[in-house]
Structures are given as C-alpha cells and as structure tokens.
Amino acid sequence: MNAHSQRGRRSESAMKTMNVEYAIIGAGTSGLGAYSRISRQTDSLVMIQDGPYGTTCARVGCMPSKLLITAADHAHHLQTSDFFGVPASGRVEGRKVLERLRRERDDRFVARNLGYVDKIPAHHKLEGRARFIGPGRLMVGEGIEVNAKKFILACGSRPAISEVFEPVMARVLTSDTVFELEDLPRSIAVIGMGVIALELGQALHRLGVATTIYGRSGKINALTHPAMQRQALDVLATELDIHASGQVRSTWEDAEGAWIEYEQSNGERVTKVFDRVLVATGRVSNVDRLGMEHADVESSDTGAIRFDPQTMRCSHHPIFIAGDATDHLPVWHEAYDEGRIAADNALNYPDAAPAARRPPLMVFFTDPQIAIVGQSFQRLQGREIVIGELPFASPRHVVWNKVQGHIQVYLDARSGAILGAELLGYQAEHLAHLLALAITHGMTAEQVLEMPIYHPSAEELLRDVLIDAQKKRRSHAAKEMSLASSA
Numbered sequence: 001m002n003a004h005s006q007r008g009r010r011s012e013s014a015m016k017t018m019n020v021e022y023a024i025i026g027a028g029t030s031g032l033g034a035y036s037r038i039s040r041q042t043d044s045l046v047m048i049q050d051g052p053y054g055t056t057c058a059r060v061g062c063m064p065s066k067l068l069i070t071a072a073d074h075a076h077h078l079q080t081s082d083f084f085g086v087p088a089s090g091r092v093e094g095r096k097v098l099e100r101l102r103r104e105r106d107d108r109f110v111a112r113n114l115g116y117v118d119k120i121p122a123h124h125k126l127e128g129r130a131r132f133i134g135p136g137r138l139m140v141g142e143g144i145e146v147n148a149k150k151f152i153l154a155c156g157s158r159p160a161i162s163e164v165f166e167p168v169m170a171r172v173l174t175s176d177t178v179f180e181l182e183d184l185p186r187s188i189a190v191i192g193m194g195v196i197a198l199e200l201g202q203a204l205h206r207l208g209v210a211t212t213i214y215g216r217s218g219k220i221n222a223l224t225h226p227a228m229q230r231q232a233l234d235v236l237a238t239e240l241d242i243h244a245s246g247q248v249r250s251t252w253e254d255a256e257g258a259w260i261e262y263e264q265s266n267g268e269r270v271t272k273v274f275d276r277v278l279v280a281t282g283r284v285s286n287v288d289r290l291g292m293e294h295a296d297v298e299s300s301d302t303g304a305i306r307f308d309p310q311t312m313r314c315s316h317h318p319i320f321i322a323g324d325a326t327d328h329l330p331v332w333h334e335a336y337d338e339g340r341i342a343a344d345n346a347l348n349y350p351d352a353a354p355a356a357r358r359p360p361l362m363v364f365f366t367d368p369q370i371a372i373v374g375q376s377f378q379r380l381q382g383r384e385i386v387i388g389e390l391p392f393a394s395p396r397h398v399v400w401n402k403v404q405g406h407i408q409v410y411l412d413a414r415s416g417a418i419l420g421a422e423l424l425g426y427q428a429e430h431l432a433h434l435l436a437l438a439i440t441h442g443m444t445a446e447q448v449l450e451m452p453i454y455h456p457s458a459e460e461l462l463r464d465v466l467i468d469a470q471k472k473r474r475s476h477a478a479k480e481m482s483l484a485s486s487a
C-alpha cells in the first residue's frame with residue numbers, strides 16, 4: 001500500500017481516505033516537535049491542524065503575554081523613576097501598545113513558526129478538526145478519513161469559561177482574544193488568581209487599566225509553602241486590587257458595562273461594573289473533543305487520559321499524548337520535550353523508549369516573579385529536609401530598589417542535595433534556572449557554593465540562602481546526634 005496520502009473514494013459521497021503510519025493531531029509546539037522527529041524516519045505521516053498555524057505559544061500565549069508585560073514594565077519604570085531622582089512624565093497609548101505587541105508577535109514569533117510550517121511538504125499536512133470514529137480511524141472535518149497505525153494527541157488546551165459569565169459574554173475576554181483588542185479598556189475584572197490572571201492583570205494595571213482581580217481559593221497555588229503563598233499574595237496586593245477568596249455569584253450587562261457580583265468568603269457580596277471581563281480560570285484539554293470513547297482509551301475518574309510520563313503512551317494501543325493536552329506541566333519546555341518523547345516512543349513501538357524527565361520548573365512573569373523549581377515544599381512532606389530561607393534582598397536588589405519577596409531552598413537533611421525551591425522576588429527566573437541546573441545534576445549545596453559569585457550580583461542571594469541551609473543542616477545533624485546519644 002502506498003504509504004503516504006493514499007486518498008480514495010470511500011463512499012458515494014466525496015469522502016476521501018488517507019492511510020498512514022503516523023497521525024499527529026495538532027501542529028503546536030508539541031505536535032511540531034513530534035513531527036520533526038518522525039519525519040526524519042518516514043514519509044508515512046500526517047499532521048492535522050484545526051485552526052490557524054503558528055502555535056498557542058507564539059499567537060496567544062507566552063510571546064504576546066511577555067510583549068504586553070514588557071510594555072507594562074516600561075510604564076512602571078516611568079511611574080517609579082522619581083525615586084531615583086529621575087522624574088519622568090509620559091502616558092500610555094493603548095492602541096500603540098497593542099499594535100506594537102501584534103507587530104512584534106506576528107513579524108517575529110508567528111512568522112518564524114509559519115516559515116517552518118511552510119517548509120513541511122503538503123502531503124504531510126491536513127487542515128480540519130480531527131476526531132476518532134473508531135480504533136485507528138480519524139475523521140478530519142467532514143470529508144477525510146485518516147487511518148493510522150500510531151497516533152500522537154498534541155491537541156493542546158483552551159480557556160475554560162464557566163456558565164456564570166454567559167450574560168456578559170459580549171464583554172468577556174480570554175487569553176485567546178485579549179491581545180486582539182484595538183485599545184486598552186478603561187476597566188477590567190480579571191477572574192482567577194493563576195499565572196495568566198496575575199501576569200496579565202498586573203500588566204494591564206500598570207498600563208493604566210483599572211483592574212480588579214477576583215480569586216477563588218485565597219491562595220496563589222503554584223507556591224506550596226504557606227508562608228510563601230501568604231507573602232506572594234501580600235506583596236501583589238500592595239499594588240493590585242485583589243479579592244482573593246470567594247466566588248463570582250452572578251453577572252449581567254447594562255449600558256454601563258459588565259457587572260460582577262462576587263461573594264467573598266466571609267459572606268459579604270461586592271458588586272462592581274467593568275468595561276471588560278478577562279476570564280483566566282484555567283484551561284481544559286482539547287482531548288475531550290477527540291471522541292476518545294471511539295478510540296478505546298482508558299481515562300481516569302475525572303475523564304483525564306491516563307498516560308505514562310516517561311513514554312507519553314496513553315493506552316494499550318499505540319496512542320501517545322503530548323503538551324497541554326495532558327493537563328500535566330502545561331508549560332512550553334515540557335510541551336517541546338513531550339512531543340519528542342511521544343514521537344520516539346511511537347517510532348520504537350512496541351518497545352518503550354522511556355525518557356528521564358527534567359526537574360519541574362515554572363516561572364510567573366509577575367513583578368516580583370514567582371518561581372518553583374524541583375520538588376515543591378508540599379511534595380517534600382514526609383521527607384527529612386532543611387529549609388534555607390532569606391528575604392529576596394541581596395545588595396543588588398537593594399540597588400534596584402526591588403527588595404520584596406523571599407526565597408526558600410529545600411535540601412535533603414542528610415546528603416545536602418538540593419531538592420527544590422520556591423521563590424518570590426525580582427528576576428527570580430535567573431536564580432530558579434541556576435537551581436534547576438544544580439538539581440538536574442544532583443548537586444549539593446556545598447558543590448554549588450564552590451562556584452565563584454560576583455559582587456554585587458543577584459546570585460549572592462543564592463549563595464547566602466545555601467549558606468543558611470547548610471547552617472541548618474549542621475544544627476539538624478547535631479540535634480540528631482544528641483538525640484541518638486541520649487537514646
């Protein structure tokens with residue numbers, strides 16, 4: 001059988017059939033990663049894409065959000081420059097901010113991705129929404145059946161919007177639509193207190209939009225140490241209008257705008273009107289639209305697809321999953337890795353090619369930044385650890401006038417190995433990466449302390465927090481010894 005794009009008439013209607021070895025569903029970061037691996041080995045594959053090419057990251061995710069945050073940083077520098085004896089005046093031109101964002105996004109990031117997609121041979125690409133119609137069989141759109149031996153589900157996720165926002169849908173934005181605004185709104189309600197809500201909420205606030213953030217749980221859940229969670233909220237609330245704990249009870253629209261009725265956890269109801277409502281309450285995997293019930297794939301009680309994170313295989317059939325489709329570590333570098341892990345395992349099938357996963361790393365590009373690396377405090381419960389901790393206030397941070405926040409580093413109490421860290425501080429991303437390097441290589445605090453550290457640099461904070469952790473390790477060991485000798 002001709003391996004690629006063998007299309008034929010399937011029924012009296014104009015149904016076409018395509019028989020291939022590999023079908024990749026989704027041409028985002030993970031799907032393209034899988035494509036790059038598989039296409040080196042075979043011509044018998046198709047990558048199916050519903051909607052525009054360009055990836056979530058470049059079009060509506062990482063890149064436009066960071067472009068908005070950078071504009072907001074500039075506005076913030078103007079607002080705070082007086083402190084340095086450099087009073088500045090300036091105003092935010094919303095249209096220009098958004099035009100520049102889209103220009104940079106489209107000309108640099110999306111264009112680069114489209115350039116890559118353009119080079120993919122036409123017979124490897126199919127456009128339309130794919131769904132399973134039987135084991136090994138997909139329907140793409142209404143007219144093309146794809147029969148494949150192996151599948152990679154790289155279909156990403158979409159913003160979740162609960163029904164309570166139905167009455168104000170005309171004013172609702174998500175990360176899919178906010179970057180398309182012609183101008184900045186005068187006011188916005190940001191629903192959620194996760195990474196999208198905090199990154200975009202703070203950026204919009206700094207760009208002069210009257211912003212109120214409505215959370216649910218009262219916590220910034222990415223951080224897991226209660227003191228870190230508390231401090232993150234306290235620090236962000238000094239700048240932002242945040243209702244951390246409660247629930248949106250109802251919404252309605254009138255000539256004034258979109259009204260939000262929010263019940264705080266103390267039972268008090270607050271009602272406020274906004275131009276726009278940005279719903280950032282998490283994302284749902286697009287796997288729910290793939291008709292998995294026809295593919296004979298096991299799911300958990302919650303409906304999520306079970307998979308092995310080392311092979312990305314998700315059933316006894318050769319079906320693999322990657323990227324945000326999994327709900328697990330929905331960040332870019334994991335999508336990139338998972339596409340390749342899934343592809344390698346599909347290529348090796350039925351043999352498994354298990355991959356060692358990297359230590360977890362997540363950064364919120366807020367100011368101060370939030371970062372979590374390696375094992376969180378919560379994950380380390382029950383393990384003997386010591387915690388090195390310090391305010392995020394190295395001499396360099398003092399010079400920057402950026403001394404908010406805290407760092408905690410978790411060491412194995414016996415070996416001194418660095419296991420994880422939670423950070424809240426200006427440009428925490430850089431220290432988080434250094435810690436990620438140390439964790440990746442199983443380094444101890446002592447080993448990291450052997451490297452030179454320049455003065456005055458932010459890295460001095462890493463040195464000092466590791467010295468603090470080492471001190472605590474020594475006193476932990478001393479306590480253990482005295483307990484042992486008195487027993």
Ligand SMILES: Cc1cc2nc3c(=O)[nH]c(=O)nc-3n(C[C@H](O)[C@H](O)[C@H](O)COP(=O)(O)OP(=O)(O)OC[C@H]3O[C@@H](n4cnc5c(N)ncnc54)[C@H](O)[C@@H]3O)c2cc1C
Nearest residue numbers: 026028029030050056061062130155156323324330331332
């Ligand atoms: C606002 C925002 C900011 C972010 N910022 C960061 C950041 O700073 N750093 C970071 O690491 N991560 C960030 N992320 C997360 C990052 O963007 C994602 O982890 C990554 O893009 C996921 O890639 P993916 O390949 O899994 O999915 P996607 O890139 O979404 O690709 C999936 C593709 O599959 C298509 N598809 C879906 N269903 C079907 C179907 N049935 N048939 C055919 N095609 C289908 C979709 O249209 C989509 O194009 C951000 C995300 C958002 C939303």
Ligand SMILES: NC(=O)c1ccc[n+]([C@@H]2O[C@H](COP(=O)([O-])OP(=O)(O)OC[C@H]3O[C@@H](n4cnc5c(N)ncnc54)[C@H](O)[C@@H]3O)[C@@H](O)[C@H]2O)c1
Nearest residue numbers: 192193194195196197215216280281282283330331363364
């Ligand atoms: N810097 C980054 O790496 C970055 C930036 C943006 C997005 N992302 C990725 O995108 C994913 C989605 O981000 P997100 O912020 O939408 O999800 P999230 O899961 O981080 O946060 C969603 C938040 O909304 C809250 N929530 C849920 N329902 C609510 C309701 N009805 N009312 C009020 N609050 C409610 C949740 O408690 C949670 O705090 C993230 O998991 C992340 O991996 C990453």
